[in-house]
Amino acid sequence: MFALDFLPTRPAAFPSIPRKIKTQLFCEDDLSSNSLALKILRAELHIFIKTRNLLGASLGYTKEMDYTDSQVAEIYDVANRLAEDGLFYLALAGSRRYSVLDLGCGTGTLCCALAERGHETTGVDPAAAMLDVARRKPHSNQVEWVEQTAQNYQSQKRFDLIFMTGHVFQTLLSDADILATFENIRVHLNDGGRVGFETRNPRLDWASEWTGRQRLMRMPSGEEVLETLDIRGAVGEFITFQTTYYFPHTTLTTSSTLRFPSREHVEALLGRAGLGVRKVFGDWALSPFDQPSSREMIFIAERAG
Ligand SMILES: C[S@@+](CC[C@H](N)C(=O)[O-])C[C@H]1O[C@@H](n2cnc3c(N)ncnc32)[C@H](O)[C@@H]1O
DSSP, X not given: OOOOOOOSSOOTTSOOOOHHHHXXXXXXXXXXXXXXXXXXXXXXXXXXXXXXXXXXXXXXXXXXXXXXXXXXXXXXXXXXXXXXXXXXXXXXXXXXXXXXXXXXXXXXHHHHHHHHTTOEEEEEESOHHHHHXXXXXXXXXXXXXXXXXXXXXOOSOOEEEEEEOTTXXXXXXXXXXXXXXXXXXXXXXXXXXXXXXXXXXXXXOHHHHHTTOEEEEEOTTSOEEEEEEEEEEEETTEEEEEEEEEOSSEEEEEEEEEEOOOHHHHHHHHHHTTEEEEEEESSTTOOBOOTTTOSEEEEEEEEOO
């Protein structure tokens, strides 16, 4: 379920969206079932999107963007509020004052929540547009923001906790990039420090699950945005997809590729970087990882030896 809400009114340029669709759109689980109601909902959505496309063509324009674009960064922030994954990492940090490094911090939601709880926090991300959103948040002035990749971040600081959240790990597409990141993490860990990150379980059929996924969001300006996802390719460990955002007068698209390595492969790379796995959870409720059914592989690791 997505934690997003709606205005009772909508911008004039939007075709009518039945309230039924509005409320049901946020139920990912509902969308994956095959009930009659769902088929009707899908048909209505299809008409809605077609109409929106026509309106978009006559009223606006289409742009290709990514996290480096300020509009995409704003949308990302609206669509990704602090949720169960963030609460998991906050709980890991606990109430003792720790030094925490968040690699691929994005729009800084977790960093600001950590800082609010008294942790000495550094947020690192290569996308300036994402950091710009982060810098406008409450408690952001207590966070050190660094524009850099996880592989290339360098500091004299050493950290009690290093996180990679929001499946940032899956944007590392090559073994070389994963290894460089893990080695960099080991260098920046304090004695006794821990690293926590997650990646989706490759045993599940993510491409099928994501096919046709869509949701409706409301921007702080009040504009409603429809987000749709199209799978462009699923080869081996990689899924490429296009995300499209339909605004009243603009359509934006972003393309992404994510990697879905196996647990064994991640553990082997951690080992090569001098890190040892302490725990692997299968969900945010701390269930042990179960290969056939878990959605997540949440790794907690520390320096080996
Ligand atoms: C899905 S967002 C996750 C953001 C944040 N961690 C969260 O949980 O909301 C992915 C982020 O990874 C960043 N990113 C992409 N490549 C990266 C790299 N090599 N090192 C660090 N961050 C990277 C992107 O700029 C983007 O902000």
